[in-house]
Amino acid sequence: MGIFKIEGGIPLKGEITPQGAKNEALQILCAVLLTSEKVKINNIPDIIDINKLITLLGNLGVKIQKNEPGSITFQADEVNVNYLETEAFKKEGGALRGSIMIVGPLLARFGKGYIPKPGGDKIGRRRLDTHFEGFINLGAKFRYNREDHFYGVEAPEGLIGADMLLDEASVTGTANIVMAAVLAKGKTTVYNAACEPYLQQLCKMLNSMGANIKGVGSNLLTIEGVESLGGCEHRILPDMIEIGSWIGLAAMTKSEITIKDVSWENLGLIPNTFRKLGITIEKRGDDIYIPAHVNGYEVKTDIDGSILTIADAPWPGFTPDLLSIVLVVATQAKGDVLIHQKMFESRLFFVDKLIDMGAKIMLCDPHRAVVMGHNFESQLKATTMSSPDIRAGISLLIAALSAKGTSTIQNIEQIDRGYERIDERLRAIGAKIVRA
Incomplete structure (x- = not known):
């Protein structure tokens, strides 16, 4: 099985075009x-x-x-x-x-x-x-x-x-x-x-x-x-899950990234959900521009001041495929977030790998996790981990790109199932990632 070696903590910059959905x-x-x-x-x-x-x-x-x-x-x-x-x-x-x-x-x-x-x-x-x-x-x-x-x-x-x-x-x-x-x-x-x-x-x-x-x-x-x-x-439309992945990547690595040709009219709640985490997302024609979040990003609470809850739901609700991305992005936000994964009872089990990297996450049950953001005051630490599924795999990859040191991700065939030439495309915007 293949592995990725990732040197983290490096800001990225450039344009990336999503694959077909x-x-x-x-x-x-x-x-x-x-x-x-x-x-x-x-x-x-x-x-x-x-x-x-x-x-x-x-x-x-x-x-x-x-x-x-x-x-x-x-x-x-x-x-x-x-x-x-x-x-x-x-x-x-x-x-x-x-x-x-x-x-x-x-x-x-x-x-x-x-x-x-x-x-x-x-x-x-x-x-x-x-x-x-x-x-x-x-x-x-x-x-x-x-x-x-x-x-x-x-x-x-x-x-x-x-x-x-x-x-x-x-x-x-x-x-x-x-x-x-x-x-x-x-x-x-x-x-x-x-x-x-x-x-x-x-x-x-x-x-x-x-x-x-x-x-x-x-x-x-x-x-x-x-x-x-x-x-x-x-x-075929551009892949909204990949678009959400690049938004999360830009925020976590404090990178300035433009996501090209995203088909805005088909993104639904995705941009606003990431905005609730404090991420700046600009619409430039049919592109998404994300500036470098050098000062981090702050979670927006509900109107009554209660903890922000992000949950999946059938369309036009928020897609469950992006909850893993939201969870990893929340680990470095300023503020707390409750992630509620309603549809699949095993999708949150990868959080133990993020906890090993230093993330503050409390897994309440198979469907809910509370994430207490670091606000970049404590950087995630590099580690060796294995990808259990496509979306957890890309979430761990994003975590590794933001972490201090060199991480290894095993079982990368899971990531390759859903992301086209991801290592090549990330290297094109400055990532230090090697397939071995």
Whole structure:
């Protein structure tokens, strides 16, 4: 396994451009299975999780033509559905969380979809019930092999539109159900649907392919099924999680950084949440400019003077993927912050590594942590640590870049799953980071 060696405490300076959004790309790439025509996708991030999914699509028989970097044309006109029942697929599909989203398109177009229990981050229980309950509502028959954890849905006569109320506003669950419903007979309504920008992007792409989806951006989607979909060209949004990561990096390292082409209209509460921590964020066209916080940053309390609480929530609430970043940034703020991670019960467990570096954090329970900021009066100390998941990994990397001394981060494949060439891009703005 690879490691990063990081010399911390060095202010950075320059411009950095966010990669294409990982969470959008996972949905968009699965949607190419819905048509036999060519689909060109631009701004695809070159990261482990996305490359694994592209390989999986290729093994399913999807033709893949690489254009310029970040641009690929897909054509699913000779899909081998029988591959789903092979041992190779069980191993391949089980290594990637996003593989679950091939089920909806395959079920809609070919009448069946199978998937092994998906892998991904070890951040707590990530249920699949919403996905399969949606497929069952559309008329599919569900089966589950407990011995090898293999899920299957079949609808040889085709899917039929239905009204459904989702038990949770699952982003991947909504995406899977929408991709199944676009080719179902009749009308489908999905209430309590996720409405994240990435889901909106998927719906806009499907509509450009000939689907009929209304209510995009709301939690009530209405889908009129169509006979077939055609090809299209689609550009993936910049990754809002990476944008939030760079904001946190700039504050923690007292760096002057410009984040280019961020798509401000799709950032939601992200800029204002970091502003609550006292971080200065300027809008310059479609860029974010963050000045060097040489005097630190001070947490804003609530109106009544009580401790600031930052919690995750379904969109347009604050995304859970950035709570790890907020937590590490709070360690050097002036003031205290309560971090409330509602969705995943294991995501805060990396704080012991920050405590080893000298951070003042009290883990109240699996979902809540109180951070007592140092106000840079006590610098974090370098250490050796391991990355447990993508977002904790980048948080530890930010901590290491701000710490005094040379830190080592092990298991960096977790970071590479979600961040493209991160060491090269950080070196370009002055970071001393080496991959070994």
